Amino acid sequence: MPPSRAARRLSLLFAVLAAASARAQSDGGTDETIEVRGEKPGGSPQAPGAAAATVEVARFSGEVRSAAELLSTSPGATVHETGAPGQSASLSLRGANAEESLILLDGIPLQGPGGGSIDLSTIPAALLDRMVVSRGVLGAQLGAGALGGAVELLPRRPTARPAGGAQASFGSFGTAQVEGDFAAGGALLGVQLDRTAGDFDYAARVPPESPNWYGFTRQNSDAQRASALFHLEEGLGADTGLDLLLQATAGDRGLPGPATSTTLRSRASDEGGVAGARLRGSAGTVAWAVRAWGRADRVELRGLQLTTDCTDGAPDCPRSEQHSATARAEGEIAASLGDRQLLRMIVSGGEEWIAGGPTGPHRRTLGSIALSDDVALPQSIGLHPALRVDRVGSDTAVSPGITATVHPIGPLEFRAGWGLAFRPASFAELYLDEGGVAPNPDLSPERAWSADAGAVWRSARLTLAADVFWSRYQELILYQLYPPFRIKPYNTGAARIAGLELQIVSTLPFGFTAEAVYTFLDAVNLRTGLEGHHLVYRPPHQLFGRLARRGDRLEGYAALAFRSAMPRDAFDSAHLPAQPRLDAGAGVRAAGPLWIDVEVKNLLDDRTQQDLFEYPLPGLSLAVIARARL
Numbered sequence: 001m002p003p004s005r006a007a008r009r010l011s012l013l014f015a016v017l018a019a020a021s022a023r024a025q026s027d028g029g030t031d032e033t034i035e036v037r038g039e040k041p042g043g044s045p046q047a048p049g050a051a052a053a054t055v056e057v058a059r060f061s062g063e064v065r066s067a068a069e070l071l072s073t074s075p076g077a078t079v080h081e082t083g084a085p086g087q088s089a090s091l092s093l094r095g096a097n098a099e100e101s102l103i104l105l106d107g108i109p110l111q112g113p114g115g116g117s118i119d120l121s122t123i124p125a126a127l128l129d130r131m132v133v134s135r136g137v138l139g140a141q142l143g144a145g146a147l148g149g150a151v152e153l154l155p156r157r158p159t160a161r162p163a164g165g166a167q168a169s170f171g172s173f174g175t176a177q178v179e180g181d182f183a184a185g186g187a188l189l190g191v192q193l194d195r196t197a198g199d200f201d202y203a204a205r206v207p208p209e210s211p212n213w214y215g216f217t218r219q220n221s222d223a224q225r226a227s228a229l230f231h232l233e234e235g236l237g238a239d240t241g242l243d244l245l246l247q248a249t250a251g252d253r254g255l256p257g258p259a260t261s262t263t264l265r266s267r268a269s270d271e272g273g274v275a276g277a278r279l280r281g282s283a284g285t286v287a288w289a290v291r292a293w294g295r296a297d298r299v300e301l302r303g304l305q306l307t308t309d310c311t312d313g314a315p316d317c318p319r320s321e322q323h324s325a326t327a328r329a330e331g332e333i334a335a336s337l338g339d340r341q342l343l344r345m346i347v348s349g350g351e352e353w354i355a356g357g358p359t360g361p362h363r364r365t366l367g368s369i370a371l372s373d374d375v376a377l378p379q380s381i382g383l384h385p386a387l388r389v390d391r392v393g394s395d396t397a398v399s400p401g402i403t404a405t406v407h408p409i410g411p412l413e414f415r416a417g418w419g420l421a422f423r424p425a426s427f428a429e430l431y432l433d434e435g436g437v438a439p440n441p442d443l444s445p446e447r448a449w450s451a452d453a454g455a456v457w458r459s460a461r462l463t464l465a466a467d468v469f470w471s472r473y474q475e476l477i478l479y480q481l482y483p484p485f486r487i488k489p490y491n492t493g494a495a496r497i498a499g500l501e502l503q504i505v506s507t508l509p510f511g512f513t514a515e516a517v518y519t520f521l522d523a524v525n526l527r528t529g530l531e532g533h534h535l536v537y538r539p540p541h542q543l544f545g546r547l548a549r550r551g552d553r554l555e556g557y558a559a560l561a562f563r564s565a566m567p568r569d570a571f572d573s574a575h576l577p578a579q580p581r582l583d584a585g586a587g588v589r590a591a592g593p594l595w596i597d598v599e600v601k602n603l604l605d606d607r608t609q610q611d612l613f614e615y616p617l618p619g620l621s622l623a624v625i626a627r628a629r630l
Contacts, residue, residue, distance in 0.1 A: 043132070043134070044132045044134045044141075044142075044150075044152055046107075046141055046142055046152070047134045047138050047141035047142055047150075047403070048374060048382070048384045048403065048405075049382065049384045049403030049404060049405045049415050049417060050134045050135070050136055050138060050141065050149075050403055050415075050417055051075075051076070051134070051135045051136055051415070051417070051452055051454055051467045051469070051501070052132060052133060052134040052135065053074045053075055053132075053133050053465075053503065054130055054131070054132050054133070055070050055071065055073060055074055055130060055131040055132075055133065056129075056130045057070065057125060057126070057128050057129060057130060057131070058129075059548075061595075061627065062555055062585065062587045062595060062597035062599075062625055062627060063557070063585055063597070063599055063625070064169045064171065064175075064177060064599060064623050064625060065125060066085065066089070066120070066121065066125055067089075067120045067121075067123040067124075067125040067128075067131075067153075068081060068089035068091070068120040068121070070125055070131060071091055071120070071131060071133065071151065072544065072561065073517065073544050073546070074131075074133040074517070075133075075135070075465070075467070075501035075502070075503050075517050075518075075519055076093055076094045076133070076135045076149070076467075076499070076501050076519055077091060077092070077093055077133060077519075078091070078092040078093075078095075078519075078521075078538070078539060078542065078563075079091055079092075079120070080092070080098075080537065080611055080612050081611050081615075081617065082611060082612060082613070082615040083198070083218065083221055083256060083611070083615045083616060083617065083618075084173060084196055084198035084200060084218065084221045084223070084618055085173075085175055085194070085196045085198070085223070086121055086194060086195075086196045086198065086222075086223025086224070086225060086251070086253055087121060087198070087221065087223060087253065087256075087615075088119045088120075088121055089119065089120040089121050090117050090118075090119070090120065091103070091117075091120060091151065092148065092537075092538070093133070093135055093148035093149035093150075093151075094135050094136070094148045094149060094450075094469060094471065094497060094499060094521070095148065095471070095495075095497040095499065095521050095523040095535065095538045096147050096148025096149070096448075096471075096473075096497075097117070097148075098116070098117030098118075099116045099117045099145070099423065099426065100145065100146075100147035100148050100423050100446065100448070101117070101146075101147075101148045101149060101150070101151070102138075102142055102143060102145045102146040102149070102150035102151070103118045103123075103150070103151045103153065104142070104143075104150060104151070104152050104153065105153045105155070105245075105247060105274055106153070106154060106155055106245050106276065107152070107291075108245075108274055108276055108293050108295065109143060109145070109295075109326075110153075110274070110295070111295075111297075111324075111326075111426075112297070112324075112426075112428075115324065115352070115354065115426030115427040115428060115429075116426040116428055116429075121223075121225070121251075122225070122227075122249050122251065122270065122272065123153065123249075124179075124190075124192040124227035124229065124247075124249065126167065126177070126179040126190070126192045127155060127156060127179070127181065127190040127192055127227065127229040127247075128153055128154065128155055128156065129154050129155060129156045129157060130154050131151055131152070131153055131154070132151070132152040132154065133149065133150075133151050134146075134149050134150050134151075134152070135148070135149040135452075135467070135469070135501070136148075136149055136417055136419055136450050136452055136469065137401070137419035137420060137421045137448050137449055137450035137471065138150055138401065138419055138421065139388060139390075139399035139401065139419065139420070139421020139422065140370070140372075140386035140387055140388045140399045140400055140401030140419055140420075140421065141372070141386050141388075141401055141419075143368070143388070143390070144368075144388075144390045144392060144397070144399070144421065144422060144423060144424060145421075145423045145424075146421060147421055147422075147423055147446065147448040147471075147473070148471075155229055155231050155245065155247070156181060156183075156188055156190060156229070156231065157188065157231065157233065158183045158184075158185075158186050158187050158188035158231050158232060158233055159183045159184070159186075159188070160184075160185065160186055161184065162182070162183070162184040163182075163183050163184070163629075163630060164180065164181055164182035164183060164629070164630055165180065165181060165627065165628060165629030165630065166178075166179065166180035166181075166627065166628060166629075167179050167180070167625060167626070167627035167628075168625070168626050168627075169623050169624065169625040169626075170623065170624055171599075171621055171622055171623030171624065172200070172618075172620075172621035172622050172623070173196055173197055173198055173199055173200045173618065173621065174195070174196055174197030174198075174199065174222075175195070175196040175197070175621070175623070176194070176195050176196075177192070177193065177194045177195075178192070178193045179191065179192040179193070181229075186232060186233050186234050186235075187230070187231070187232045187233075188229070188230070188231045188232075189228075189229070189230050190228065190229040190230075191226075191227070191228050191229075192225075192226070192227045192228075193225070193226050193227075194223070194224070194225045194226075194227075195222075195223065195224045195225075196221075196222060196223050197221075197222050198218055198221030198222045198223060198254070198256075199217055199218055199219065199221065199222075200217070200218050200221075200616075200618035200619065200621070201215060201216070201217050201218075201607060201619065202215075202216055202217075202218060202259070202607045202608075202616035202617070202618070202619065203215055203216070203607045203608045204216060204259035204260070204608070204610075204614075204616060206259065206260055207260065208260055208614070213608065215607075216259070216616075218256060218616060218618075219254075219256060219262065219264055220254035220255070220256045220262070220263065220264045220265070220266070220267075221253075221254055221256040222253065222254050223251065223252070223253035223254070224251060224252050224253070225249065225250070225251035225252075225253075226249070226250055226251070227247070227248065227249040227250075228246075228247070228248050228249075229245075229246070229247050230244070230245070230246040230247075231243075231244070231245055231246075232244040232245075237281075239281050239282045239283065240279070240280065240281035241279075241280050241281070242277070242278070242279055242280075243276075243277070243278040243280070244276070244277050245274065245275070245276045245277075245293075246273070246274070246275050247273060247274045248271075248272070248273035248274075249270075249271070249272055249273070250269075250270065250271040250272075251269065251270055252267065252268070252269040252270075253267065253268055253269075254266070254267050255267060255268055255301075255304065255309075256615075257309070257615075258613050258614035258615055259610065259614050259615070259616050260614055261307075261308070263303075263304070263308060263309035264309060265303040265309040265310065265311060265312065266301070266302070266303045266304040266309040267301075267302045267303055267304075267312075268299065268300065268301050268302070268304075269299070269300045269302075270297065270298060270299045270300070271297070271298045272295070272296065272297035272298070273295070273296055273297075274293065274294070274295045275293060275294050275295075276291060276292065276293030276294075277291065277292055277293070278290070278291035279291070285335060285336040285337075286333065286334070286335045286336075287333070287334050287335075288331075288332065288333045288334075289331070289332045290329070290330070290331050290332070291329070291330050291331075291332070292327075292328070292329040292330075293327075293328055293329075294325065294326065294327045294328075295325065295326045296323070296324070296325040296326075297323070297324050297325070298321070298322070298323050298324075299321070299322050300319060300320070300321045300322075301319065301320040301321075302319050303317060304320070305317065306437075320356075321356045322354065322355070322356035322359060323353075323354065323355045323356050324352070324353065324354045324355075324427065325352065325353050326350065326351070326352040326353075326366075327350050327351060327352075328348055328349065328350030328351075328366060329348065329349065329350060330346055330347065330348030330349075331346070331347050331348075332344070332345070332346045333345055339376075340375065340376040340377075341373065341374065341375050341376070342373070342374045343371075343372075343373055344371070344372045344373075344374075345369070345370065345371050345372075346368075346369070346370040347368070347369050347370075348366075348367065348368050348369075349365070349366065349367040349368075350365070350366045350367075351363060351364070351365050351366060352364060352366060352427075354427040354431070359427065359428070359431050359432050359433070360431060362427055362430070362431050364392060364393035364394075365391070365392075365393065366390075366391070366392055367390070367391045368388060368389060368390045368391070369388070369389050370386065370387070370388040370389075371386065371387050371388075372384065372385065372386040372387075373385050373386075379406070380406055380407040380408070381404065381405070381406045382404065382405040382406070383402070383403075383404050384402065384403045384404070384405075385400075385401070385402045386400070386401045386402070387399070387400050387401075388400075388401075390422075392424040392445075393424065395422075395424050395444075395445050397421075397422040397445060397447075399419070399420055399421040399422065400419070400420055401417070401418065401419035401420070401421075402417065402418055402419075403415065403416065403417035403418075404416050404417070411457050411458050411459045412455070412456070412457050413455065413456045413457075413458070414453075414454075414455050415453065415454050415455070415456070416451075416452065416453040416454075417451070417452050417453075418449070418450070418451045418452075419449065419450055420447070420448070420449040421447070421448060421449075422445040422446060422447045422448075423445055423446040423447075423448075424445045425440075425443035425444075425445065425446075425477060425489075429443055429477055429489045430443060437479070437486065437487055437488070438482050438486045438487070438488040439488070439489075440488055440489045440490065443477060443489060443490075443491060444475055444491050445475065446473065446474075446475050446476050446477055446491075446493075447473070447474050447475050448471055448472065448473045448474070449471070449472055450469060450470065450471035450472070451469070451470055452467055452468060452469035452470070453467070453468060454466055454467030454468065454501075460507075461506060461507040462504075462505070462506050462507070463503070463504065463505040463506075464503070464504050465501075465502070465503040465504075466500070466501070466502050466503075467500070467501045468498075468499070468500050468501075469498065469499055469501075470496075470497075470498045471496070471497045471498070472494075472495075472496055473493070473494060473495040473496075473497070474494050475491040475493070475494075476491070476492070476493025476494060476495060476527075477489045477490070477491060477493065478490060478492050478493040478527070480492065492527060492528075493527050494525075494526035494527055495523060495524065495525055495526055495527075495535055496523075496524045496526055497521065497522070497523045497524070497535075497538075498522050499519065499520050499521045499522060500518075500519070500520040501517075501518070501519050501520075502516075502517070502518040502519075503515070503516070503517050503518075504516050510549070511549045511550050511551045512547065512548070512549045513546075513547075513548050513549075513550075514545075514546070514547050514548075515544075515545070515546050516543070516544065516545045516546075517542075517543070517544040517545075518541075518542070518543050518544075519541070519542040519543075520540065520541060521538050521539065521540055521541075521542075522534075522540065523535040523538040525570065530570055530571070533567075533570060533571055533572050534567045534572055535567070536566075536567050536568060536569060536570060537566055537567075537568070537576070537612060538566055538567075539563045539564050539565075539566040540564050540566065541562075541563075541564035542561075542562070542563050542564070543560070543561070543562040544559070544560070544561050544562075545559065545560045545561075546558070546559040546560075547559075552589065553588065553589050554586075554587070554588055554589075555586070555587045555588075555595070555597070556584070556585060556586035556587065557583075557584065557585055557586075558582070558583070558584045559582070559583045559584070560580070560581070560582055561580070561581045561582075561583075562578070562579070562580045562581070563578065563579045564578050565577050565578045576610065576611075577608075577609075579606075579609050579617075580604065580606075581601075581602055581604065581606075581609075582602070582603040582604055583599070583600065583601045583602070583603065584599070584600055584603060585597055585598060585599035585600065586598060587625070592628070593628040593629055593630055594626065594627075594628045595625075595626070595627050595628065596624070596625070596626055597624070597625040597626075597627070598622070598623070598624055598625075599622070599623045599624075599625060600620065600621070600622055600623075601620070601621045601623075602618065602619055602620050602621060603620060604620075605619045605620035606619060607619040
């Protein structure tokens with residue numbers, strides 16, 4: 001095997017071998033296997049055989065799309081926003097909590113400053129190449145915390161020849177975005193700037209039991225953010241290379257609160273960054289890599305009390321500042337055993353820290369060892385077993401998993417999988433004391449297992465995918481009353497979540513593409529006293545449809561998103577209403593590489609829509625976009 005081919009296998013994370021080898025002839029060479037593996041669409045190289053979808057960012061060129069909006073087009077994904085652009089947003093995969101849905105940037109786990117879920121608004125979508133959304137309990141393949149699945153954010157890759165692009169958009173509510181990137185000599189630098197005044201009109205019932213709707217203007221909902229990315233891929237020889245990744249973001253925004261209790265003086269600022277370096281190489285049929293990375297975050301809250309706002313700087317209104325950091329190193333080795341088997345091992349270790357009031361300083365060690373084997377069997381069958389042992393602080397857990405694929409005929413694939421994984425309690429859950437919220441340092445990890453099966457038909461013009469799944473969650477961390485006037489997290493939760501996911505993508509004549517995604521979710525509470533009730537904020541039905549055209553001179557799209565009513569309390573007695581949304585846009589190539597687009601969101605202009613905790617969502621908005629790419 002040529003060394004360069006082995007290095008390429010490592011860059012693809014040495015997966016999906018079985019599906020490729022199954023297509024190869026029994027006497028085929030290793031080179032053919034490698035090439036087919038590299039072309040496998042729609043999945044994660046780290047989790048071969050898992051239910052997955054890939055969101056290509058370039059597909060939404062000429063549109064203003066946040067990371068949250070892009071992820072909402074994937075099967076099994078539910079995004080919860082808290083208002084205008086720039087406000088926080090979180091992701092749920094297959095009904096799992098945001099803390100149970102892992103997000104990685106080029107393989108580096110991202111977390112909030114308290115160790116919990118990542119705020120999607122801090123991710124610069126314009127600087128990404130694609131997002132790979134893998135669904136299921138995938139702790140064995142992708143790491144602790146992947147109870148609902150994981151999203152792998154893959155940044156734009158540098159090029160040897162000079163290339164670059166820029167885009168600027170200006171729209172309603174004082175919203176603007178400017179981004180640009182330039183690549184040459186194996187290095188890429190990108191910058192994205194965002195701002196919004198967030199002063200949209202909305203309608204609300206105040207108080208909530210009022211029969212009438214009243215008009216309001218959102219206040220203290222402005223946001224500003226700057227993000228940058230540097231990516232370097234440098235060859236050091238015929239069979240070695242060096243990769244560097246630097247990503248940083250900083251923002252400031254108001255915290256406007258729910259419609260029923262606005263907070264006009266509360267604000268938050270944050271800074272964060274990731275730095276990673278990887279040295280990779282190969283020798284014959286063995287490929288290796290060593291990598292180190294670090295992540296640091298800071299969040300400051302101002303003018304905020306437990307249930308209301310206050311005047312920043314007043315004696316009874318102290319600022320709250322919190323810092324967190326992670327440093328980790330890993331070694332990886334993979335060996336091909338003939339044309340039909342690939343063994344892989346990853347060993348990693350490190351530490352994470354948190355400091356600042358009211359949490360105080362804490363730290364814990366991290367360590368893991370992961371083994372996987374991709375085997376191609378006769379009759380076009382592929383097996384992908386994996387096993388991972390994690391130690392987080394004083395908690396140690398074993399996460400096994402296995403997926404299988406079979407190709408009875410060329411474009412048709414059947415798949416099935418099973419996995420068991422855990423999520424350790426975050427620093428916030430263990431140590432954060434915020435007056436009315438008490439910590440619990442005795443929390444145990446959450447645990448889940450899941451089984452799923454599906455089928456995919458992939459041809460040049462049509463992709464059809466269907467998956468069913470069944471998950472069971474135990475030791476869920478829930479907040480309960482802690483007498484006399486506080487709440488505290490305990491391991492008292494249990495749930496059963498099952499569902500169906502459908503996706504169709506079709507390439508039509510005259511440059512048109514049509515796609516539709518449907519997700520059914522049945523999330524049932526198994527906690528004592530609440531058996532049979534549904535989990536809150538899990539919509540039973542979600543639908544996304546889109547018709548788009550790309551051409552040399554004209555482009556445009558129309559998209560429909562629908563989310564059904566979902567329970568708002570644990571007894572199914574209050575619901576968040578169904579939310580339909582219609583977006584559309586059109587553009588023309590004005591001169592050379594310059595495109596001018598116009599986009600309209602929420603064409604129905606429904607100003608009564610709300611998300612979590614009664615946060616209003618904006619009505620109709622308009623944006624004008626200018627972009628060029630060389």
